[in-house]
Amino acid sequence: QLDYYFYDRTCPRLPMIVKFGVWAALKNDTRMAASLLRLHFHDCFVNGCDGSVLLDDMKDFKGEKNALPNRNSVRGFEVIDTIKEEVGRACPATVSCVDILTLVAREAVVQSGGFPWPVLLGRRDGLMASEKAANEQLPSPLEPLENITAKFASNGLDLKDVVVLSGAHTIGFAQCFTFKRRLFDFKGSGNPDPTLDSSLLSSLRSTCPNTDSSDSKLSPLDSATSSTFDNAYYKNLVTNSGLLESDQALMGDPRSAGLVSSYSKYPFLFSKDFGESMAKLGNIGVLTGQVGQIRKKCGSVN
């Protein structure tokens, strides 16, 4: 029921407004590309792509913004709100917040040097959000690949999608607390993670000293090219230079390691597969037809 031309007649300026809105946001803050891409992922993994992540706490439910994986971590809501207002001026009550977020995620990748992919449109905004579902369904960097793969599987995504979509970590940053146990006392061993390159280890230890006060310091997910959407993420994994445990864990299973190796050698293959997996991600649990609504403001239901 989604289609590529959904707003062609009703909002022809939509693509330009999204493009400009993302450009203006990245001009001030290149990291925002990563944050917007992640916001789309965190929406689609919790009750499908329905804009739930954008909702503030309401009278009858707690939103997802304060769920553990999101609190003090996801960002970019103001960018979505600004674009939504602009779209609303051009085409009142026409374009859903979730479609804007989906288009923004692609635009963020393209403006960071990645390739575009076709995006189906016509998703409608959901009426609720769930802090509990966000806590339960979003993957943690500390859980094993099997668990992460199971969370993807419950959204209709397979191991290949896990490997391909993890490539989103070619841009953006992580806070020290998300990977710190690799640096000092890995799983109670008293030693650092043996699958962490020693020169990366020493530079991470200087960014993230072994004190609680370093917990929110930032380190690039891709130490080679943190603001370019390329295949350097996979090259890093091949040389034990992934940042998160869940990143480096892709080398720990022969099936995922094989894919990592291919993407490290063939950037075009990565771009093609990334687009295909992003299209799958963007179609998870969508609302169409008369279900849901077109929100007036992305932070609240009408």
Ligand code: HEM
């Ligand atoms: C495979 C399981 C995944 C895990 C365990 C994971 C975990 C994380 C963690 C812990 C961070 C750092 C958050 C912080 O420090 O505040 C992060 C950042 C990020 N994640 Fe993931 N992630 C996963 C998959 C994905 C997917 C599928 C995408 C998008 C398609 C994605 C896109 C991003 C981006 C772009 C950032 C950087 C955000 C920024 O700089 O604001 N991640 N992820």
Ligand SMILES: [Ca+2]
């Ligand atoms: Ca959602």
Ligand SMILES: [Ca+2]
């Ligand atoms: Ca990169």
